[in-house]
Amino acid sequence: MKLDLILRVGTKLILPFILIFAPYVHFHGDYGPGGGFQAGVIIAAAIILYAIVFGLDAAKRVAPQGLIERLVPLGVLLYASAGLPAMLSNKGRYLDYGVFGHHFAHAHEWGILIVETGVIITVSSTMLAIFYAFADRSRR
Amino acid sequence: MSSLQEHLPILQILVPLFGAILTAFTRSGTTAWAIAAVSSAISPFISAALLIKVTTTGQPISYVMGPWAAPWGIEYRVDLLNGFILLLVSLIGLVSIPYARKSVAQEIDSHKQSWFYTMYLLCLTGLLGICITGDAFNAFVFLEVSSLSTYTLIALGRQRRALVSAYQYLVMGTIGATFYIIGVGLIYIVTGTLNFVDLAARIGPAMPELSRPIIAALAFMTVGISLKLALFPLHVWLPNAYAFAPSFATAFLAGTATKVAIYLLLRIFYTFFSNAIPFYSLPISEFLLVLSLAAMFVASFTAIFEENAKRMLAYSSVAQIGYITLGIALANKIGLAGSLVHMFNHAIMKTALFFALGAMVYRTGVARMSSLSGIGRKMPITTAAFVVAGLGLIGVPGTAGFISKWYLAMGAIEHGWIWLVFLIVLSSLLAVVYVGRFIEIAYFREPSSDIADSHEPPLSMLAPLIALAAATIYLGFDTRLTGGVARQIADFLLSGVVLGGTQ
Amino acid sequence: MIEWQAIVGHYNYYVTVFLMVAGLYIVIAHGNMIKSLIGLGLFQTSVYLLYISPGKIVGGTAPIIDPKYTDYSNPLPHVLILTAIVVGVATLALGLALVVRISEEYGTVDEDEIVAMDQDQ
Numbered sequence: 001m002k003l004d005l006i007l008r009v010g011t012k013l014i015l016p017f018i019l020i021f022a023p024y025v026h027f028h029g030d031y032g033p034g035g036g037f038q039a040g041v042i043i044a045a046a047i048i049l050y051a052i053v054f055g056l057d058a059a060k061r062v063a064p065q066g067l068i069e070r071l072v073p074l075g076v077l078l079y080a081s082a083g084l085p086a087m088l089s090n091k092g093r094y095l096d097y098g099v100f101g102h103h104f105a106h107a108h109e110w111g112i113l114i115v116e117t118g119v120i121i122t123v124s125s126t127m128l129a130i131f132y133a134f135a136d137r138s139r140r
Numbered sequence: 141m142s143s144l145q146e147h148l149p150i151l152q153i154l155v156p157l158f159g160a161i162l163t164a165f166t167r168s169g170t171t172a173w174a175i176a177a178v179s180s181a182i183s184p185f186i187s188a189a190l191l192i193k194v195t196t197t198g199q200p201i202s203y204v205m206g207p208w209a210a211p212w213g214i215e216y217r218v219d220l221l222n223g224f225i226l227l228l229v230s231l232i233g234l235v236s237i238p239y240a241r242k243s244v245a246q247e248i249d250s251h252k253q254s255w256f257y258t259m260y261l262l263c264l265t266g267l268l269g270i271c272i273t274g275d276a277f278n279a280f281v282f283l284e285v286s287s288l289s290t291y292t293l294i295a296l297g298r299q300r301r302a303l304v305s306a307y308q309y310l311v312m313g314t315i316g317a318t319f320y321i322i323g324v325g326l327i328y329i330v331t332g333t334l335n336f337v338d339l340a341a342r343i344g345p346a347m348p349e350l351s352r353p354i355i356a357a358l359a360f361m362t363v364g365i366s367l368k369l370a371l372f373p374l375h376v377w378l379p380n381a382y383a384f385a386p387s388f389a390t391a392f393l394a395g396t397a398t399k400v401a402i403y404l405l406l407r408i409f410y411t412f413f414s415n416a417i418p419f420y421s422l423p424i425s426e427f428l429l430v431l432s433l434a435a436m437f438v439a440s441f442t443a444i445f446e447e448n449a450k451r452m453l454a455y456s457s458v459a460q461i462g463y464i465t466l467g468i469a470l471a472n473k474i475g476l477a478g479s480l481v482h483m484f485n486h487a488i489m490k491t492a493l494f495f496a497l498g499a500m501v502y503r504t505g506v507a508r509m510s511s512l513s514g515i516g517r518k519m520p521i522t523t524a525a526f527v528v529a530g531l532g533l534i535g536v537p538g539t540a541g542f543i544s545k546w547y548l549a550m551g552a553i554e555h556g557w558i559w560l561v562f563l564i565v566l567s568s569l570l571a572v573v574y575v576g577r578f579i580e581i582a583y584f585r586e587p588s589s590d591i592a593d594s595h596e597p598p599l600s601m602l603a604p605l606i607a608l609a610a611a612t613i614y615l616g617f618d619t620r621l622t623g624g625v626a627r628q629i630a631d632f633l634l635s636g637v638v639l640g641g642t643q
Numbered sequence: 644m645i646e647w648q649a650i651v652g653h654y655n656y657y658v659t660v661f662l663m664v665a666g667l668y669i670v671i672a673h674g675n676m677i678k679s680l681i682g683l684g685l686f687q688t689s690v691y692l693l694y695i696s697p698g699k700i701v702g703g704t705a706p707i708i709d710p711k712y713t714d715y716s717n718p719l720p721h722v723l724i725l726t727a728i729v730v731g732v733a734t735l736a737l738g739l740a741l742v743v744r745i746s747e748e749y750g751t752v753d754e755d756e757i758v759a760m761d762q763d764q
Contacts, residue, residue, distance in 0.1 A: 093205065093206065310741065311679060
């Protein structure tokens with residue numbers, strides 16, 4: 001890997017832009033194509049690129065496997081919990097986001113944002129978990 | 141607590157779902173088991189409360205997600221039929237979970253145990269979800285949630301053949317689920333709706349004759365779900381999957397997975413097409429009858445010559461599913477009631493049989509018939525429970541199996557098909573042969589060297605087994621829960637207008 | 644008189660059916676497990692087309708209410724298919740993971756060879 005100077009420098013240059021593009025896609029999901037799925041995959045792609053160029057061990061220092069494996073359920077937990085407040089406060093049914101604001105549209109924007117945050121966490125960590133699982137195999 | 145009452149339908153799903161999420165955080169098998177136990181213990185109470193509410197009020201319970209009203213938003217709808225199946229699934233979950241601890245601890249590597257329970261809870265979530273949802277696409281999503289977790293559970297078996305079985309089931313199961321979703325897609329293109337009740341209303345009166353896409357959709361959905369419920373000859377994935385999965389997974393799946401698929405088939409026949417009456421305009425009934433009979437005979441014959449005890453029980457499952465679909469094919473009230481009763485009874489009996497066999501494998505490590513000879517002397521209680529459930533499978537009077545076969549025979553007589561009654565009795569004789577073969581091996585042969593130092597399994601495994609064996613006897617005498625409710629459901633399904641009329 | 648409009652107008656269904664049958668054929672015809680999974684993926688993809696294509700209305704725009712537009716495409720099929728795609732990806736990932744494990748255990752990914760190996764035992 002020592003000789004691939006262009007690859008290493010190029011990757012380092014491009015990584016911050018990939019990582020900034022992810023939240024852009026994430027928040028843009030309100031108005032156009034985008035959202036948690038795409039943003040999650042972009043984040044995962046950034047780390048996978050890092051792993052390909054700098055090696056799996058370097059990537060695992062950035063995103064440790066134990067952390068990734070716990071982020072998968074965390075995102076789902078966030079998604080599933082977003083439906084609970086309305087139910088628990090007795091103001092609506094499960095997945096009713098009306099409690100997050102006074103105006104219907106605003107409240108739902110907040111609700112969807114929480115859901116999408118759950119999605120971005122789960123999708124990015126799932127993609128990485130799949131990558132780690134397959135990449136580890138070849139070493140045995 | 142009125143607010144809690146109102147949210148019961150969603151809590152039925154949320155309890156195992158949150159359980160699954162929490163188990164995914166832990167790496168300790170014991171903690172994961174505790175979470176799974178709590179979730180599985182709460183579920184039957186919710187199902188029972190729902191079923192009691194439905195039977196007392198006589199009205200389906202409807203629950204919509206968020207602020208979106210029924211035909212547009214996703215609706216959970218509990219009526220008699222799915223209330224009954226929900227109770228069945230969650231009860232099997234409840235009796236399985238004490239059994240799981242020791243069995244899983246032995247068969248699964250310690251660092252995989254928490255994942256195993258995550259998959260079990262996801263499977264439970266998916267199965268309960270298929271039952272409770274009132275939305276055709278949502279049913280597909282839950283179907284895949286349960287299927288994907290099932291593939292994982294099977295692949296965790298100890299032998300390498302478990303992997304191949306899981307792969308084959310994955311391919312077959314995905315084709316089945318995709319067929320189902322093609323059917324849903326065709327219906328959606330024609331009607332523009334996915335809600336069960338709304339669909340029934342739109343397919344019926346709006347279209348006096350079934351249009352071609354609707355018939356194609358019915359065909360796709362029937363074939364797809366038949367793959368999932370292992371209707372003969374689409375059953376080839378089942379024997380290997382059951383034989384090589386971990387014991388606990390086999391017992392849980394044998395009791396629940398195929399039953400839920402049968403529920404979905406009933407839902408399609410009697411809700412989607414309730415106003416279109418497919419049974420009278422298309423030859424579904426005849427096809428189903430022939431395939432059911434083929435399953436009853438061919439699978440039973442295969443079971444007789446099977447050397448692996450787990451595979452023997454798996455083939456017997458295929459045969460017993462034949463009885464259930466036979467009741468659907470009869471399409472009269474008593475036959476349908478028989479089908480539903482057998483669904484419940486078979487779940488109890490087959491789970492008991494797999495528990496007993498799992499306990500034997502737990503102590504001896506072998507599932508070959510020849511190695512298990514003389515097991516009746518080493519593990520008398522386990523073998524006795526196996527025999528009781530086996531007698532139920534044959535349909536001996538005084539066991540649960542007799543009641544369901546009685547209903548089926550009555551249904552056949554109502555059509556005037558005496559020959560069918562003979563065939564039912566004849567196929568039961570095949571069950572006598574394969575259960576009898578096991579009894580002969582277990583009691584009348586000298587213990588083999590493989591089982592020399594084995595003894596009864598721990599109480600946590602024995603108690604669920606005894607409970608299910610006792611239930612097999614109890615349900616043979618007291619038929620209020622099975623027969624009574626099943627007759628009500630059959631009434632409700634055949635009246636046809638119940639669901640279509642509410643919109 | 645051939646109704647060309649009806650035949651050509653349904654071209655999306657021809658594509659769907661072709662992909663569907665091709666995918667299913669690959670699943671059945673190939674002993675190689677990876678190729679079977681590719682066929683399975685193709686089969687599932689055809690269903691996405693089945694749902695998505697009728698959702699488009701000619702001249703319709705994205706379903707965000709605006710006084711300038713009157714025709715909107717149906718967003719529901721897209722939502723459904725987003726879910727179906729995730730299910731498809733999960734199935735494919737699980738299938739490939741199984742094939743990796745099978746390859747480690749058996750040293751081959753050919754289904755016929757594996758069945759033969761199991762029968763030898």
